[in-house]
Amino acid sequence: MGNFWWWFTGGVAVVVLLALVARWLWHLGRVVHVERCRELFRLQHERFEEQLVKAASVSGLPRGLRWVRCDITGDAVLVRDTATGGIVALVPVLVQFEPLEDGEMTEVPAARDPRPATAVFSFHQGNWHTAGRVVFNHTPEQTVAAFVELQRLPEHV
Secondary structure (H helix, E strand, O other), rough: HHHHHHHHHHHHHHHHHHHHHHHHHHHHHHHHHHHHHHHHHHHHHHHHHHHHHHHHHHHOOOEEEEEEEEEEOOEEEEEEOOOOEEEEEEEEEEEEEEEOOOOOOOOOOHHHOOEEEEEEEEEEEEEEOOOOOEEEOOOOOHEEEEEEEOOEEEOOO
């Protein structure tokens, strides 16, 4: 009977050790994935400016204005969307508009002023994508605070 308890406690110790190693590897994999996402965004942000303007232009918002350009003005803040489990980049941008000809905004001088905003990009199947979603008059930090489903990811581990 004494031999059984040695085997049993040894088996339990091995299972606990394997569980700890598996948890550590899972955590390491998530950290590597986040850092890969961060690096991919840094390497391709010029392309993302064009991608955002193209996607946002289709939306027709804001009404009476045409998207001219978008400039990324800072580093992306990576967050996890708890609703989908995906990684989202909140990026500070400066958006430039132009009033549509014969539109209601042609006489508004402020229509041409650059507007600060936060652009939303999502990481899916190894690449960054955007649907043209922009949160105007918010920094990335204010956007995280405004949307409870967004959880900020650590900068460096």
